[in-house]
Amino acid sequence: MRKNLEANLATTKEFLQKKSTKALASFLSQLHPADIAEILEELTEAEKPRVLSLLDSDLAAPVIEELDYDDQSGILRQLGQQQATAILDEMADDNIADLLGEVPPQEAHEILQAMEKDEAQDVQSLLKYDEDTAGGLMTTDYVALSAEITAEAAISTLRQLAPDAETIYYVYVIDANGILVGVLSLRDLIVAPPSTFLRNIMHRQVISVAADMDQEEVARIVSKYDFLALPVVSKEGHLLGIITVDDVIDVIEEEASEDIYRLAATSPEEKDFVLSSWERAKKRLPWLVGLLFGELLAGNVIKNFSGIIEVFTVLAFFIPVMTGEAGNAATQSLAVVVRGLATGEIELEEIWQVVWKEAKVGLLVGAVTGIVLAFVSYLWEGSPVLGLLTGVALVLNIFAAAILGGFFPVVIKRMGIDPAVASGPFITTLTDVISMFIYFSLATFFVSRLTM
Amino acid sequence: MRKNLEANLATTKEFLQKKSTKALASFLSQLHPADIAEILEELTEAEKPRVLSLLDSDLAAPVIEELDYDDQSGILRQLGQQQATAILDEMADDNIADLLGEVPPQEAHEILQAMEKDEAQDVQSLLKYDEDTAGGLMTTDYVALSAEITAEAAISTLRQLAPDAETIYYVYVIDANGILVGVLSLRDLIVAPPSTFLRNIMHRQVISVAADMDQEEVARIVSKYDFLALPVVSKEGHLLGIITVDDVIDVIEEEASEDIYRLAATSPEEKDFVLSSWERAKKRLPWLVGLLFGELLAGNVIKNFSGIIEVFTVLAFFIPVMTGEAGNAATQSLAVVVRGLATGEIELEEIWQVVWKEAKVGLLVGAVTGIVLAFVSYLWEGSPVLGLLTGVALVLNIFAAAILGGFFPVVIKRMGIDPAVASGPFITTLTDVISMFIYFSLATFFVSRLTM
Structure with missing residues (x-):
């Protein structure tokens, strides 16, 4: 908790205890509505309406607008009808519409009932728009x-x-x-x-x-x-x-958070930090369990090549290198393209240019990384054939991963899905399967020359 | 390219070809500066000053402010001294300061020379602030x-x-x-x-x-x-x-892009989309090569357990499951904490609360995912001991990964480093090493009971 808030909260609590309502009202009127809202969030359910009733409705309205929807609805219904009507009259109609969209129908109905008739009509006219559209964002309080x-x-x-x-x-x-x-x-x-x-x-x-x-x-x-x-x-x-x-x-902040959460394969949710551990876990589990089966597919690819591993155990040492580096390269491409689509720097029509560019970059970084690995694994195990195999496999893996990382978000967005759901974990699981296939196929091809 | 821009560009080119300067000037004066800037970006170096000289300096100034710094400097130095002075006079001093900070000292000096003296002083007073601070963002053109x-x-x-x-x-x-x-x-x-x-x-x-x-x-x-x-x-x-x-x-947009790029282990850069493939590759390579050695470390862990793989090849099938799922769980924790730090929902002082929460979530998701894997691998290979081994290993892996994903960004931020550099690929490489150690240590422990 920031120091400012701590001090404000202490002052408020003190005045509340002493029942110095006048002093408290005058103290609060000096604060910005956003700061009063922060204080309110820390008060008990019984204290909240006590504090709010000290504020003029033109100050109470912006304070309430800063709270989350449950608090907004709770407080409005706790206040007397007259005060609720006065505050609703001062609230921006787009904020009331957002509130009504988030609370149960019965609560929404009660709030609409408390409003003046023409104000209620304005708000209802906004409710027909999807909240993620221009209509959902707009207010009718313009000049x-x-x-x-x-x-x-x-x-x-x-x-x-x-x-x-x-x-x-x-x-x-x-x-x-x-x-x-x-x-x-x-x-x-x-x-x-x-x-x-x-x-x-x-x-x-x-x-x-x-x-x-x-x-x-x-x-x-x-x-x-x-x-x-x-x-x-x-x-x-x-x-x-x-x-x-x-x-x-x-x-802008909401969309950026959404992109970051989705890229990491967890559902975007504004209030993640107040959720219980179990609620948080529930958001992550579908992804982890789903991706588990993807990884098992990669395991199944290895199983199909188990004969060659039995002979050359050394091949197993390079599994994390192959899957890890393909995943890293794919994540890099993915992030650039997802962000480019979000900021408008990449247009949907440019899919082939995007993929072509990522392919070229993938080939370049793959070539350099592959040469480094070839050299290191030759030094490590002393086998030039192993050096060649791991090097070539890594070039192909990174090349394929970069194309996939560039291609996927564009295709998914064209299908009308948020490109950020082509998340990092999703794409790395996919590249795990592909890289295992490339690596062990190549190993089988090289096997006659392997002298490890 | 959007249709709007295409049409505007065609009109501009047509007027330029016909040398209808008056018609072009009147056409441009109807457009928003941001739209004129988009047209300029598509014109040849010779055409740019021709178009700009048609604009009044109070329209030219906001147009130039929308261009990237190289273009701004190039155009200002191509225009006549008198016109440059007039335009600089109309530009916001914070934008001129940003420009001077980005161009070579010689160019910055020339631009300062072209400015009126008191305006130049205002701009120079802004240059002493770091561009990422309040001082670097502010303008002195206030009332x-x-x-x-x-x-x-x-x-x-x-x-x-x-x-x-x-x-x-x-x-x-x-x-x-x-x-x-x-x-x-x-x-x-x-x-x-x-x-x-x-x-x-x-x-x-x-x-x-x-x-x-x-x-x-x-x-x-x-x-x-x-x-x-x-x-x-x-x-x-x-x-x-x-x-x-x-x-x-x-x-806000710049910081969100930075976070997303860093999380994906590629350097943040505004103009990524105009870079050549080799320049893009150069930004990604240090990460890929660095992380390669991390993955080789994971490979070395496997090598240390090669004896057990030689006997039980089946253990190799589960390498991607172990590394992949640990990486996925770590990425989820990481994203939530990095974003929480960026938006201020998580405070630096709360490190132990954050880690404690991620540990609880990690244990929950680990337990569920581990049970699923235990069941599936029992069905797959028909060995209850293998089921138990893979299940327990996955619980431990995901638990450790979640703690690491929550812990790392906070520690790194406390050290004064941007938490987003604790990127997804970095953390997944780290969890690859850890998960291989946990998995094969556990396998060694179980080995006496393995009857596969």
Whole structure:
């Protein structure tokens, strides 16, 4: 626990014990909502509503938004109807929609009941979008104005809308039919002469996204253009909502974690660190047991060549070298291609270029590593034939592994599956089978010349 | 190449061929700087300055900022002195500092020479900070005002400063000594009655960071508080600069890529996709050759037990199962802990809790996987003793691997090294050695009872 949090928590607990509610309220009002949320997470279930009821609803709302969904739902239902309604009114509708998507239907229903009617409708309109899409990320709390008003009038409208809008730093211009026709930053508005009409200063080439665009693609666009918000439009061009940069940061972090977990063959889950050991084990077991059968397949390949091992036990010494190095080379290719697909540096259409490039790299690294191994194993066992065999086998293994590591994620993504599920462990198990086959086939071929 | 870019590029090339400079200038002025930069990257060296000279310097500057450093430097030095000066004047000083840090000293000197004197001084003041720290990320193009002016006066000052400031959405309040004493958003300013003094509406609890804070920590703070910008202060509390959210997004993406590449044992490098095959190979080879010797160590363990393999060849069949599953389990633990350290969910002090948790999970998954293997290998080879041996060996292997995967990144991070260098291939090579030792030691222990 960081020192800051420790100190804040101690102060809060002290005030709670002394029942100095006024002092506590004034202490909390000095803190950032994210810091208050951290304190809340450490309090007992009985203390949480006590602390929250000290906050004004415009401070309580962002605090609640920072908690995890179970806590959010629990606290909202513990508070009185009136306070819950006031807080829900201040919460961003995209955050309420996210909450409703995560709690049991009965709880979701209760929360919707506590909301004002038009607010509840806004939230329900968001619930129809998949949470991993632009629609699932957007909020309807944006500012949209007509092109036929002046900069001065626009600023004065912003002044009124500021308390409820998610951001007032971008103003979207729509026509009479709700079609998005322009965008202005507050910066543009402030700089413009007050009597200018928006139509004369707005940017008409608005970059917008469709509601069903994948959140990874949304993040890429916001990151490319350095936007603070991005509008979401319907097929007909109606403005549906906006996505703000803070939600995009969450997406980027979530997608990176997902990729890393999947590459390591464990299910991505935000709250891994609060799970019990058994819950964590349950996420890893399907992979480990599944991959066990893959490794048994590699074992079966060895069994098919058991005759040659009985004669030349030395061949067994190189099994970890063959499987290990093929796995390492495949993992390297895999990581480069998976990350390239995630950041958009590699396009799906470029599959053959990707594979060709990985093949060339694989041949190069395989050749160098193979020569080193040939030399070392010749020195180790004193047999030039063994040196040649292990060297050639390693070149072929690394070559095959690099192609596989490059090929797999692209193929899997084309099939509509997240390329990161072509995880490191999955690919290394596959290369184990292949490398055993290559190594022992080659050994059988060399056997007449083996004089070890 | 995406369709958008293809179309834009075709239009640009057509106008260039027809020498329709006016039409090209008007076409480009409709595009976003990031899109123009993408077009530029596809043009020939001769075409680049031709296109850039058509742009106003306030559009050319953000375009150049999007290019990679070699292109930036090349283009700036190809343009005339006057145009280069005008463009440099419009570029953000943190971006110029980043550029100067990446090009040869002679080129950096030429670029500094082309700049206006006070602008050059600002940039030079930024060069003293490490590029991976808050100081390396910050810009000095912020807006700082006195607490003793009114909201109205502040907005009118913003109006003048807007063209040069990196963001006008946050206003920092400093005292006569330059000490940061408050912060206000443009939203606060717009909503406040025009005659209010800043001291009455500013937030006094400003969250700021030190110039030497690591960029990963900076990203965590911006992400936690949903800031659009974060002030950087000296030890004495002087405002030195601000970090904007777009730079933080770049940091988050860069750090995630770095982690993924390092976990796969290949050097992180932004521009991997433009490297030649040989350059790519050079980044991977040191790892592959180094790990080769690790795998040879595992081979040497097997060699020490060659006597038992000569008698019971069946033992060799299970080598890939033992090494592979230990590697898989270690990779799973590793990924969870490396990512936890990166996102701050795991603290460095919690090393024993982390290892204890991974040990428990390792024992659970090991037990289940071991039971499955014991059963399968009994069915496969018909020997209950072999079933028992392989089952017990796998439990121990997975248990040890999980502890190692959890322990290693924390220890390495404590030593001040990026935990992601405790990469997947590194850890799997280590577990290969350990698992061979455990498996064959256990086999030797069981050998008197083996009746295979």
